[in-house]
Amino acid sequence: MAAIKLELPATEEQIRSLRIGDEVRLYGTVVTARDVAHKFMVEEKPEFLKPLLKGTVIYHCGPIVKKVGDEWTIVAAGPTTSSREEPYQAEVIETYGVAGVIGKAGMGEKTSAGLKKSGAVYFHAVGGAGALLARCVKKVKDVLKLEEFGSPEAFWVMEVEDFPTIVTMDSHGDSLHRKVLEDSEAKLKQLL
Amino acid sequence: MAELADWGLELIRRSSTDISADVEASLRAARDREEDGSTARSTFEVILENVEIARKGGTPICQDTGLPAFYVHLPKDGDPDATRDGLIQAVKMATAEGLLRPNAVDPVSGKNSGNNEGLGLPYISIEFHDGDETVIDIMQKGGGSENVSAQYRLPDTDLHAGRDLEGVRKCILDAVTTAQGFGCAPGTIGVCVGGDRGCSYLGAKKQLLRRMDDVNPDPELAALEDRLHGELNELGIGPMGFGGKTTVLGVKIGVLHRHPASFFVSMSYCCWANRRRRLTIRGDQADIV
Numbered sequence: 001m002a003a004i005k006l007e008l009p010a011t012e013e014q015i016r017s018l019r020i021g022d023e024v025r026l027y028g029t030v031v032t033a034r035d036v037a038h039k040f041m042v043e044e045k046p047e048f049l050k051p052l053l054k055g056t057v058i059y060h061c062g063p064i065v066k067k068v069g070d071e072w073t074i075v076a077a078g079p080t081t082s083s084r085e086e087p088y089q090a091e092v093i094e095t096y097g098v099a100g101v102i103g104k105a106g107m108g109e110k111t112s113a114g115l116k117k118s119g120a121v122y123f124h125a126v127g128g129a130g131a132l133l134a135r136c137v138k139k140v141k142d143v144l145k146l147e148e149f150g151s152p153e154a155f156w157v158m159e160v161e162d163f164p165t166i167v168t169m170d171s172h173g174d175s176l177h178r179k180v181l182e183d184s185e186a187k188l189k190q191l192l
Numbered sequence: 193m194a195e196l197a198d199w200g201l202e203l204i205r206r207s208s209t210d211i212s213a214d215v216e217a218s219l220r221a222a223r224d225r226e227e228d229g230s231t232a233r234s235t236f237e238v239i240l241e242n243v244e245i246a247r248k249g250g251t252p253i254c255q256d257t258g259l260p261a262f263y264v265h266l267p268k269d270g271d272p273d274a275t276r277d278g279l280i281q282a283v284k285m286a287t288a289e290g291l292l293r294p295n296a297v298d299p300v301s302g303k304n305s306g307n308n309e310g311l312g313l314p315y316i317s318i319e320f321h322d323g324d325e326t327v328i329d330i331m332q333k334g335g336g337s338e339n340v341s342a343q344y345r346l347p348d349t350d351l352h353a354g355r356d357l358e359g360v361r362k363c364i365l366d367a368v369t370t371a372q373g374f375g376c377a378p379g380t381i382g383v384c385v386g387g388d389r390g391c392s393y394l395g396a397k398k399q400l401l402r403r404m405d406d407v408n409p410d411p412e413l414a415a416l417e418d419r420l421h422g423e424l425n426e427l428g429i430g431p432m433g434f435g436g437k438t439t440v441l442g443v444k445i446g447v448l449h450r451h452p453a454s455f456f457v458s459m460s461y462c463c464w465a466n467r468r469r470r471l472t473i474r475g476d477q478a479d480i481v
Binding site (some may be wrong): 180 | 234242249251257373426428429434463472
């Protein structure tokens, strides 16, 4: 199956057309945010993030970075476990008009309902593929809250190209993770 | 111990950027078992390409370089303080070089130390042995895989698991099902049966230092490792939890004597990026495998 190319920011119509199992290559601006950032976005709802996040994608990632001269380079940038953002994600998507999140291992029912309501998707990147995914980052455009949050937790604003993902939760309520969980639990019952 | 710090840095470089041949062979075999055109197969392709890029470019395989842990065996006349100082120095240099992500966070203030030094970090265990060489094993496993590690206390009513190897089997089936793709499947599963809560977890983690293709010297444990390897793959969780034929790369089981009242089963999950290397120093010769 040929991969779908998706330019960011994306429209709701583009996002609604994606289904679980679709391979999608992302192009454009993504913004990293993990645990501290999600708590911050929900509790303080900072205005300065709104124009940055509208129609684009949040990446659950704490990259390894290196500063050469005045330029940041991304050394390794794979996804981190998304489920830690489950309490916050649906609200973040709605508040900031985010088109989707990139992460690993999927998210729960609250996020699934949020994706459906707001018209967003969950893009799964291959966990551990930090070296390969770093190559897809063409430029670090900005970094926010670096001093305060520390490097892994800061908002890294990155330009990506040909960034490989698989849609595992879509805006129609479907989740590949739910299906694999149900099937494996049924198998576990047999084995026990 | 400037020299030890330099060798330590090379040890971290190898471990962070160059996955061991036995782990890579397991990943290749897993890829070959998946159907052409499947998500599972393309996921293994990405994993193997990533391994290659990291090795050639000398960059970390994964941005989560773990909480670096060192297991040291010194000769009887070895100097533990100098060894510890040298390894801490190596960790700081590796962090400055971008080979390790700064991962040491103060749980009270939330502040990241920025150089991987902190209370209890890096983790360094030092023991003495009869040989005349210094042997240093490093293990780097990601936080996601540490988070899905689990401990059971037998008997367990819900699992109908008693105090025997059949009970152990049920615990591990349950633990890996619960882990799904969260630990960056396919994982390598380290198990320890017995001990107290603390040494049981540590024992499970140390099993992950074994080679993928070794055989447990205890025939009963070897049989259980084989059986679990097959059964865990029947769960169909697959790479990253996308579904597929390989949910685990291997199962390694060790035992410790237990208290009569306790029967702990600990499972340490290691992400597919099972990063471990060994530095051996003999006189002025050093070698990393």
